[in-house]
Amino acid sequence: MRAPESDLPLVLDGVSLKAGATTLLRDISLTIAPGVPCLIVGPNGSGKTSLLRLCMGLTAPTGGRITWGGRTDPAPTRRAFVFQRPVMLRRAASGNVTYALAQAGTPRWQRAPRAKALLQRVGLADLAHRPARLLSGGEQQRLALARALARDPEILLLDEPTANLDPAATRAVEEIVMSAAQSGIKIVMASHDLGQVRRLVGEVIFLARGTLCERAATNDFLDHPSTAEARAFLRGDLVV
Amino acid sequence: MPDHLSALQLILAGDPALFAIVRLSLGVSIAAVALAAAVGMPMGALLALTHFPGRPVLVVLLNAMMGLPPVVVGLALYLLLSRSGPLGTFGILFTPAAMVVAQTVLIFPIIAALTRQTIEDLWAEYRDELNAMHVGPIGRMTTLLWDARFSLITALLAGFGRAAAEVGAVMIVGGNIDGFTRTMTTTVALETSKGNLPLAMGLGAILIVLVLAINAAAWGTRIWSQRLTG
Numbered sequence: 001m002r003a004p005e006s007d008l009p010l011v012l013d014g015v016s017l018k019a020g021a022t023t024l025l026r027d028i029s030l031t032i033a034p035g036v037p038c039l040i041v042g043p044n045g046s047g048k049t050s051l052l053r054l055c056m057g058l059t060a061p062t063g064g065r066i067t068w069g070g071r072t073d074p075a076p077t078r079r080a081f082v083f084q085r086p087v088m089l090r091r092a093a094s095g096n097v098t099y100a101l102a103q104a105g106t107p108r109w110q111r112a113p114r115a116k117a118l119l120q121r122v123g124l125a126d127l128a129h130r131p132a133r134l135l136s137g138g139e140q141q142r143l144a145l146a147r148a149l150a151r152d153p154e155i156l157l158l159d160e161p162t163a164n165l166d167p168a169a170t171r172a173v174e175e176i177v178m179s180a181a182q183s184g185i186k187i188v189m190a191s192h193d194l195g196q197v198r199r200l201v202g203e204v205i206f207l208a209r210g211t212l213c214e215r216a217a218t219n220d221f222l223d224h225p226s227t228a229e230a231r232a233f234l235r236g237d238l239v240v
Numbered sequence: 241m242p243d244h245l246s247a248l249q250l251i252l253a254g255d256p257a258l259f260a261i262v263r264l265s266l267g268v269s270i271a272a273v274a275l276a277a278a279v280g281m282p283m284g285a286l287l288a289l290t291h292f293p294g295r296p297v298l299v300v301l302l303n304a305m306m307g308l309p310p311v312v313v314g315l316a317l318y319l320l321l322s323r324s325g326p327l328g329t330f331g332i333l334f335t336p337a338a339m340v341v342a343q344t345v346l347i348f349p350i351i352a353a354l355t356r357q358t359i360e361d362l363w364a365e366y367r368d369e370l371n372a373m374h375v376g377p378i379g380r381m382t383t384l385l386w387d388a389r390f391s392l393i394t395a396l397l398a399g400f401g402r403a404a405a406e407v408g409a410v411m412i413v414g415g416n417i418d419g420f421t422r423t424m425t426t427t428v429a430l431e432t433s434k435g436n437l438p439l440a441m442g443l444g445a446i447l448i449v450l451v452l453a454i455n456a457a458a459w460g461t462r463i464w465s466q467r468l469t470g
């Protein structure tokens with residue numbers, strides 16, 4: 001059922017991504033190994049989403065090479081993705097989770113109880129029977145997180161999963177992410193919320209205009225950024 | 241007695257000849273919808289999810305065929321099915337079977353084209369999520385068909401409306417034989433030209449009610465689906 005091999009380390013080797021004449025990512029070399037959460041930080045349009053999609057294997061790089069545990073294109077059975085704007089299937093909230101469970105190979109008899117537990121975990125137990133597309137933006141993001149956790153992933157990629165959440169829900173999601181990290185799931189998460197970056201202690205990968213500018217432990221990055229772009233971003237200035 | 245009153249009487253009295261005609265019409269059109277759906281839906285979904293050279297041409301052709309003139313379809317099938325035609329050995333010309341075939345040909349493009357459009361739009365929306373969940377080609381197709389089910393029901397109703405209302409194709413390949421291949425539309429055409437207005441008007445009224453019912457069903461499906469799936 002599940003490939004016994006690991007998808008880690010995830011290695012990007014001189015990876016670039018172009019769409020037509022536009023360069024979205026430029027010559028990125030990066031190794032993502034088991035360990036603390038990895039936060040991808042950068043201003044709007046810096047390439048965070050593009051980088052996460054490459055890491056998931058949803059888009060192929062136009063230059064360079066990506067390997068997962070040494071293999072060039074393993075199926076995403078051990079990776080899960082929470083999109084910046086998640087798409088809800090035209091089913092109830094619980095139906096969305098059971099669908100993800102079914103795709104991940106969960107035996108039929110386990111699906112209902114596991115879906116219930118997952119909805120509980122993201123705080124949506126009361127809305128289990130509501131059509132998913134009628135949920136609020138924040139509720140949909142939490143449902144997307146439940147769907148991703150349903151895959152029982154080794155790597156969990158999250159694209160600004162708290163962008164639409166209120167402060168309490170943001171903390172709730174951060175706690176879920178941290179407990180997932182503690183249970184051994186490798187977290188790779190895009191964020192431009194510096195408070196969140198500080199709370200989810202780990203390491204930071206800083207992108208600006210499609211270039212990997214800096215990689216450092218969270219506190220080092222926040223307290224002593226080494227590049228001008230990062231200093232400008234931390235000051236809240238636009239990186240021009 | 242005024243014609244419209246006797247038309248009403250025919251309906252209210254449950255005139256057996258009239259209801260035999262209604263039954264045949266509905267039977268032929270429902271069979272045609274079932275056949276066209278059985279072929280058109282999987283083909284439409286396949287066309288939506290595959291890429292091959294010549295695909296755009298096929299898509300345009302299919303869309304154009306939605307407006308096929310029924311008389312032309314009737315004529316083409318007449319030539320194929322007539323005794324000397326290539327399919328003449330089946331001997332189904334001037335039988336209800338030929339009428340089912342004609343209407344199937346007529347509405348297959350409608351169902352296939354609407355399915356293709358619906359599935360393609362939904363796929364654009366679902367692609368990333370389904371790929372991230374590692375859904376294979378079969379699962380992809382069944383998920384999309386299931387999640388698009390309400391739009392697809394509307395496509396079926398559109399096909400049925402077209403089949404039930406057309407006259408040219410069934411007239412030519414059915415032959416409008418009394419008590420055997422006479423449908424609502426062909427009867428209206430014939431009886432009007434003979435001056436038998438009560439029967440024509442009675443059937444006309446039933447046809448209108450049918451068309452209204454189909455549209456009401458399509459509307460209801462839409463409301464229902466919005467409540468159920470958002």
Ligand SMILES: Nc1ncnc2c1ncn2[C@@H]1O[C@H](COP(=O)(O)OP(=O)(O)OP(=O)(O)O)[C@@H](O)[C@H]1O
Nearest residue numbers: 019022024042043044045046047048049050051084
């Ligand atoms: N298919 C495409 N064709 C052309 N440009 C694209 C395409 N996809 C993305 N871009 C551009 O590439 C840049 C990086 O996009 P990306 O979505 O990766 O940024 P991001 O860091 O996730 O931004 P945000 O914080 O707003 O989510 C943007 O300027 C975007 O407009």
Ligand SMILES: [Mg+2]
Nearest residue numbers: 048049084159
């Ligand atoms: Mg983004």
